[in-house]
Amino acid sequence: MRTPHMNQHFLNHLDHLESEAVHIFREVAGEFERPVILFSGGKDSVVMLHLALKAFAPAPLPFALLHVDTGHNFPEVLDYRDETVGRIGARLHVAKVQDYIDDGRLRERPDGTRNPLQTVPLLDAIEQGRFDAVFGGGRRDEEKARAKERVFSLRDAFGAWDPRRQRPELWDLYNGRHSPGEHVRVFPLSNWTELDVWRYIERERIALPSLYYAHERDVFQRDGMWLTAGDWGGPRDSEPVEARVVRYRTVGDMSCTGAVESEAADVGGVILEVAASRITERGATRADDRLSEAAMEDRKKQGYF
Template identity: 75%
Template sequence: MQTDRIGGATHRLSSLDALESEAIHIIREVVAEFERPALLFSGGKDSVVMLHLATKAFWPGKVPFPVLHVDTGHNFPEVLEFRDRTVERLGIRLVVGSVQEYIDRGELSERADGTRNPLQTVPLLDTINANKFDAVFGGGRRDEDKARAKERILSLRDEFGQWDPRNQRPELWNLYNGRHTVGQHVRAFPISNWTELDVWRYIERENIELPGLYYAHQREVFRRDGMWRAVGEVSQPTERETVETRMVRYRTVGDMSCTGAVESAAADVSAVVREVALSTLTERGATRADDRISEAAMEDRKKDGYF
């Protein structure tokens, strides 16, 4: 609990109230300080919470910046449908960078492992530069990964979009330094201090809609790398891998070719909250094959400009 004084009386803030207040403060500070912000929005739960916070920050006005998505071409169709429906409902401009277009032009090549997540960096940086975005909101949280735990709330990217984890600005007393030069931009992480459980408790409290993949459903899957992978156009089992129908849900909804499901009976948000509260594995560690390449897989990608 945190306390605040209103009209001489002491008002107790719940942990969720405090986190929400901090996030809204950061969003407003960035919009006040930067000329052309944008919000990374994939349709995943963290970006959905971010967009919800932005709508609250500027209500009853509209969100005063566009949302940006780098489409790998391997995204879950259900998530893309949710993305499009959400931006249409809120009347927000959607900017899309396409990995497939870069592959078609020969500017990127498919990886041997089939995953396209690492291929997002170049389209992301090009889209940021083309639109002259000087601040980009992301839904990264410190509990997801060791590399993300090193990030500041406002994280400077140099002229090449790269991040130097050894050269970060102090953020004492919640003072955020957004200073940058032409060609540089800043990544802003308003929910950096949230945990996966905080996100789900907030979704429950605010009655926030999510893609159905986040809740238990029957799906054809096969076992690979200790994870259940969905059968789909870009995710096919080998002859040695057996297809089964299982009750699963997704903790994160990235590239279909590297995102695993978890067995679960949690069919609604309250059940997911209970399940996450008991989990001992981070969502990325449990369900993202691309983060298992090495101990420094995420940090190496972030240094190059990945979000």
């Protein structure tokens, strides 16, 4: 049982994380000319947007939003994205992987997964929008490569990340200096955990897409994960579709984002489930991170989030 003293300690922890993120948003607003927020409708980008709105309230959000649409996103998430953008009156830029496949700039992968294909549309959108700072919702607890990245992460003129060029960030001092053509990726949630995110969602009463909570869905099993059927290439003849009660810990390309069996139908249930888990959400439900031990780091070096 949590004592009043523990409750106070926990609230202070969330307050500290919130204060740090707000400071980062305001620092970027004062230091860069054309920042943009990556917003997909996933839980981390939703929390990041909530924090950005808090940082500048009652003024409107001073940044545009950017989404790289794989063409295989969950409809529920796209509906949430569009409703949110309309409600807050934000400007949304959408870079579509499908456009690049249609005109031959990218090729469909044999496995149907489009997550690795997001890099080129992302870099093109950054260049075309002349964005010099790009907010992402990455957290250090998600994956080994993300654990190496600073809050301000310098990217070169080709959008590439070099771990050796990471800058020290002592006493919350951030160095956004960059040369023409370079830009900086900024991660306000770097020091958050998945449990922190859900505790904050509970505290702030933040609405999320419905697929984050337990619901019945037709799924099939591939490589130990429950995937949703779709025109991306699943299921195969040998993969029977079953109705299961599941939820998603993370959302992305439908071809590589698995569901987990769950009875957590509300925020409280999810918090209990996440607190008991010993596997990160990407490790448990993202097939694209299983390609190799260094899959994420290799993609980041090419310009990925």
